[in-house]
Amino acid sequence: MTEKRPFDILNASLDNSVLIRLKGGVEVRGKMVSYDVHMNLVLEGAEHLENGEVKRKLGKMLVRGDNVVFIAPSI
Amino acid sequence: MTEKRPFDILNASLDNSVLIRLKGGVEVRGKMVSYDVHMNLVLEGAEHLENGEVKRKLGKMLVRGDNVVFIAPSI
Amino acid sequence: MTEKRPFDILNASLDNSVLIRLKGGVEVRGKMVSYDVHMNLVLEGAEHLENGEVKRKLGKMLVRGDNVVFIAPSI
Amino acid sequence: MTEKRPFDILNASLDNSVLIRLKGGVEVRGKMVSYDVHMNLVLEGAEHLENGEVKRKLGKMLVRGDNVVFIAPSI
Amino acid sequence: MTEKRPFDILNASLDNSVLIRLKGGVEVRGKMVSYDVHMNLVLEGAEHLENGEVKRKLGKMLVRGDNVVFIAPSI
Amino acid sequence: MTEKRPFDILNASLDNSVLIRLKGGVEVRGKMVSYDVHMNLVLEGAEHLENGEVKRKLGKMLVRGDNVVFIAPSI
Amino acid sequence: MTEKRPFDILNASLDNSVLIRLKGGVEVRGKMVSYDVHMNLVLEGAEHLENGEVKRKLGKMLVRGDNVVFIAPSI
Numbered sequence: 368m369t370e371k372r373p374f375d376i377l378n379a380s381l382d383n384s385v386l387i388r389l390k391g392g393v394e395v396r397g398k399m400v401s402y403d404v405h406m407n408l409v410l411e412g413a414e415h416l417e418n419g420e421v422k423r424k425l426g427k428m429l430v431r432g433d434n435v436v437f438i439a440p441s442i
Numbered sequence: 443m444t445e446k447r448p449f450d451i452l453n454a455s456l457d458n459s460v461l462i463r464l465k466g467g468v469e470v471r472g473k474m475v476s477y478d479v480h481m482n483l484v485l486e487g488a489e490h491l492e493n494g495e496v497k498r499k500l501g502k503m504l505v506r507g508d509n510v511v512f513i514a515p516s517i
Numbered sequence: 518m519t520e521k522r523p524f525d526i527l528n529a530s531l532d533n534s535v536l537i538r539l540k541g542g543v544e545v546r547g548k549m550v551s552y553d554v555h556m557n558l559v560l561e562g563a564e565h566l567e568n569g570e571v572k573r574k575l576g577k578m579l580v581r582g583d584n585v586v587f588i589a590p591s592i
Numbered sequence: 593m594t595e596k597r598p599f600d601i602l603n604a605s606l607d608n609s610v611l612i613r614l615k616g617g618v619e620v621r622g623k624m625v626s627y628d629v630h631m632n633l634v635l636e637g638a639e640h641l642e643n644g645e646v647k648r649k650l651g652k653m654l655v656r657g658d659n660v661v662f663i664a665p666s667i
Numbered sequence: 668m669t670e671k672r673p674f675d676i677l678n679a680s681l682d683n684s685v686l687i688r689l690k691g692g693v694e695v696r697g698k699m700v701s702y703d704v705h706m707n708l709v710l711e712g713a714e715h716l717e718n719g720e721v722k723r724k725l726g727k728m729l730v731r732g733d734n735v736v737f738i739a740p741s742i
Numbered sequence: 743m744t745e746k747r748p749f750d751i752l753n754a755s756l757d758n759s760v761l762i763r764l765k766g767g768v769e770v771r772g773k774m775v776s777y778d779v780h781m782n783l784v785l786e787g788a789e790h791l792e793n794g795e796v797k798r799k800l801g802k803m804l805v806r807g808d809n810v811v812f813i814a815p816s817i
Numbered sequence: 818m819t820e821k822r823p824f825d826i827l828n829a830s831l832d833n834s835v836l837i838r839l840k841g842g843v844e845v846r847g848k849m850v851s852y853d854v855h856m857n858l859v860l861e862g863a864e865h866l867e868n869g870e871v872k873r874k875l876g877k878m879l880v881r882g883d884n885v886v887f888i889a890p891s892i
Contacts, residue, residue, distance in 0.1 A: 373482040376504045386500070389661055390509075391617065392466065406506060407598040413664065419498070423644070425611070428664040429601045431631060431657075432506075434615075436464055439488065439503040448557040451579045461575070465584075467541065481581060494573070507581075511539055514563065514578040523707040526729045536725070540734075542691065556731060569723070582731075586689055589713065589728040614811055616767065632748040638814065648794070650761070653814040654751045656781060656807075659765075673857040676879045686875070690884075692841065706881060719873070732881075736839055739863065739878040764886055766842065782823040788889065798869070800836070803889040804826045806856060806882075809840075 377402050377438070384441035385410075389434045396441065397428065406432030452477050452513070459516035460485075464509045471516065472503065481507030527552050527588070534591035535560070539584045546591065547578065556582030602627050602663070609666035610635075614659045621666065622653065631657030677702050677738070684741035685710075689734045696741065697728065706732030752777050752813070759816035760785075764809045771816065772803065781807030827852050827888070834891035835860075839884045846891065847878065856882030 377399070385399045387410075394417075397410030413428040414421045452474070461471045462485075469492075472485030488503040489496045527549070536546045537560075544567075547560030563578040564571045602624070611621045612635075619642075622635030638653040639646045677699070686696045687710075694717075697710030713728040714721045752774070761771045762785075769792075772785030788803040789796045827849070836846045837860075844867075847860030863878040864871045 371476055373476050373478050373484050373504055375476070376484050376502060388468070390466065391615065391661070393613070393661065395662065401596055401598050401600070403598050409598050409601050425662075425664045427601060428662050429598055430662045431660045433508075433658075434661050435506045436466070436468065436509050437470065437500075437503050437505045439500040446551055448551050448553050448559050448579055450551070451559050451577060463543070465541065508583075510581045511541070511543065511584050512545065512575075512578050512580045514575045521701055523701050523703050523709050523729055525701070526709050526727060538693070540691065583733075585731045586691070586693065586734045587695070587725075587728050587730045589725045616765065616811070618763070618811065620812065626746055626748050626750070628748050634748050634751050650812075650814045652751060653812050654748055655812045656810045658808075659811050671851055673851050673853050673859050673879055675851070676859050676877060688843070690841065733883075735881045736841070736843065736884050737845065737875075737878050737880045739875045766840065766886070768838070768886065770887065776821055776823050776825070778823050784823050784826050800887075800889040802826060803887050804823055805887045806885045808883075809886050 374404075376440070377406075377408075380438075380440045386416075386439045386441055387430060388436040388438075389430070390436060391434075395425070395428065395430065403432070406435050406438075408432070408438075449479075451515070452481075452483070455513075455515045461491075461514045461516055462505060463511040463513075464505070465511060466509075470500070470503065470505065478507070481510050481513075483507065483513075524554075526590070527556075527558075530588075530590045536566075536589045536591055537580060538586040538588075539580070540586060541584075545575070545578065545580065553582070556585050556588075558582070558588075599629075601665070602631075602633075605663075605665045611641075611664045611666055612655060613661040613663075614655070615661060616659075620650070620653065620655065628657070631660050631663075633657070633663075674704075676740070677706075677708075680738075680740045686716075686739045686741055687730060688736040688738075689730070690736060691734075695725070695728065695730065697725075703732070706735050706738075708732070708738075749779075751815070752781075752783070755813075755815045761791075761814045761816055762805060763811040763813075764805070765811060766809075770800070770803065770805065778807070781810050781813075783807070783813075824854075826890070827856075827858075830888075830890045836866075836889045836891055837880060838886040838888075839880070840886060841884075845875070845878065845880065853882070856885050856888075858882070858888075 386396045397413035402408035410428045413425045415423050460474045472488035477483035485503045488500045490498050535549045547563035552558035560578045563575045610624045622638035627633035635653045638650045640648050685699045697713035702708035710728045713725045715723050760774045772788035777783035785803045788800045790798045835849045847863035852858035860878045863875045865873050
C-alpha cells in the first residue's frame with residue numbers, strides 16, 4: 368500500500384525500529400514510541416551509530432524534529 | 443510540456459524514481475510515493491549514494507523537506 | 518532597461534539558461550522553466566558544475582528556493 | 593509505560609540527570625530542573641563532556657532550545 | 668549626511684557599484700539596479716571575487732537577500 | 743531553590759558574572775546587566791575566551807540572542 | 818548607568834566606533850550611524866579585521882542584522 372501523506376510513515380512506524388539521520392551526520396536507531404507534528408520524536412533503546420556501527424547505547428531519547436534529515440524504518 | 447509551477451514536477455514524478463540532494467551533501471535515490479507542501483516526501487527502495495555509487499540500501503524513508511537542495515527525476 | 522524589482526529578472530529569464538549558486542557551493546546550470554515566490558524553480562537540461570566544468574548531467578530538476586545564493590542568466 | 597507525546601519525556605525527567613547533545617557536537621550533562629515549550633532548559637551540576645569524558649564543570653546552566661539535537665535521560 | 672535608517676544606504680547606492688559579502692565567504696561586486704525589503708537585489712556587470720581578485724565575470728545577477736552578510740558601496 | 747521557568751535563571755543572574763557559549767564555539771564572560779525575551783543581552787567587562795583563557799578584553803557588549811548555545815552563571 | 822534593555826546600548830553607541838563580530842568569524846569596526854529593530858546597521862569608515870589587524874578598508878557599509886554575533890563599543 369502506498370502512503371498518501373509523508374507523515375503516514377511515522378504513524379505506521381510507531382513501536383517499530385527506525386534509523387534516523389540528523390544534521391551534522393549523527394545517526395541514531397531505536398524503537399519510536401511517539402512523535403508530533405514538528406517531527407520531535409521519542410526513541411527507546413536508542414543507539415548512537417557511527418559508520419553503521421553502534422558507538423554507544425543511550426536508552427530513551429527525545430530527538431528534536433528540526434534536526435532530522437531522514438527517518439527510515441529499519442529493514 | 444512546460445511546468446507552470448515548480449511543485450508540478452513533484453506531482454509528475456509520483457511513483458517514479460527521483461534523485462535528491464540534501465544539505466550536507468548527502469544524496470538519496472528512490473521511488474517517490476508521497477510529498478506535501480513542505481517538500482517532506484517518502485521514498486521506497488531508497489538508496490544512500492556517495493559519489494554516485496550506492497553506499498547502502500535504506501528501503502522506505504521519510505525525507506524532511508527543509509533539508510532538500512534539489513530533486514531530479516531520474517533520467 | 519533596468520529591472521525595477523529583483524524578481525523581474527526571474528520573469529525575464531524564463532525559458533533561458535541560468536547559472537545558480539546554491540548554499541554549500543554547489544552550482545547548477547539549465548533552462549529555467551518555472552519559479553515561484555519562494556524562489557523554488559525548475560530547470561531543464563540541468564548540469565551540476567564543479568569549478569565551472571560539467572560534473573554530471575541531471576536533466577529536469579526542482580531547486581528549493583531557500584538554498585539559492587545567486588542566480589545569473591547565462592552570458 | 594509509553595510516552596504519548598514527545599515532551600512527556602521532559603516532564604518525566606524533571607529533577608533527574610539528562611545527557612544533551614547540542615548542535616556543533618557539544619554535549620552537556622546535568623540535573624534538569626526546568627524547561628519550556630521551546631526546549632529551553634536549565635541544568636544544575638552541569639558538566640561539559642568531550643568524547644564522553646568530563647571536560648569541565650559548569651554548575652547551573654541555561655541551554656537554548658533551538659541548539660538541542662537530542663536529550664537522553666541518563667541510564 | 669547621516670543615514671537615518673539602514674536601508675537608506677541601499678537607495679542611495681542604486682545604479683552605483685557595490686561590494687557584497689555573502690554567507691560562506693563569497694564576494695560579488697557590480698552595479699546595483701534594484702533591491703527589495705528582503706535585501707534581494709540585482710547587480711549588473713557582476714564579478715565573483717576571490718581574495719579581492721576577479722575570479723569570473725557573471726553579468727546580470729539576482730542575489731538572495733538572506734545570504735547577505737554586508738553591502739559596501741565601492742570606494 | 744529550583745527555577746520554575748528557564749528564563750528565571752537570567753533574572754537571578756542580573757548584575758552577576760556569566761559565561762556564555764555562542765554558536766561557532768566562541769565563549770564570552772562578563773557581568774550581565776540586561777536581557778530581553780529573545781535572549782539578547784548586555785555584558786559589562788566582557789572578555790573573549792579561548793580554551794578557557796582570556797583572549798582579549800572587550801568591555802561592554804551586546805550579544806545577539808539567537809547565537810547563544812548556553813549561559814552559565816560563573817561558579 | 819546600567820542599560821535596562823539590550824538595545825539601549827545601540828542607541829548609546831550612535832556616532833561612536835563599534836566592533837562587530839559576524840557569523841563565520843568575520844569582524845568589522847566602524848562608526849555606527851544607524852540601526853533598526855532587526856539589528857541591521859550602517860557603519861562609516863568601516864574596516865574588515867582579521868585577528869585584530871586591519872585587513873582592508875571598506876568605507877560605508879550596511880551589515881545585515883541576522884549575521885551579528887556581538888557588538889562591542891570600542892574601548
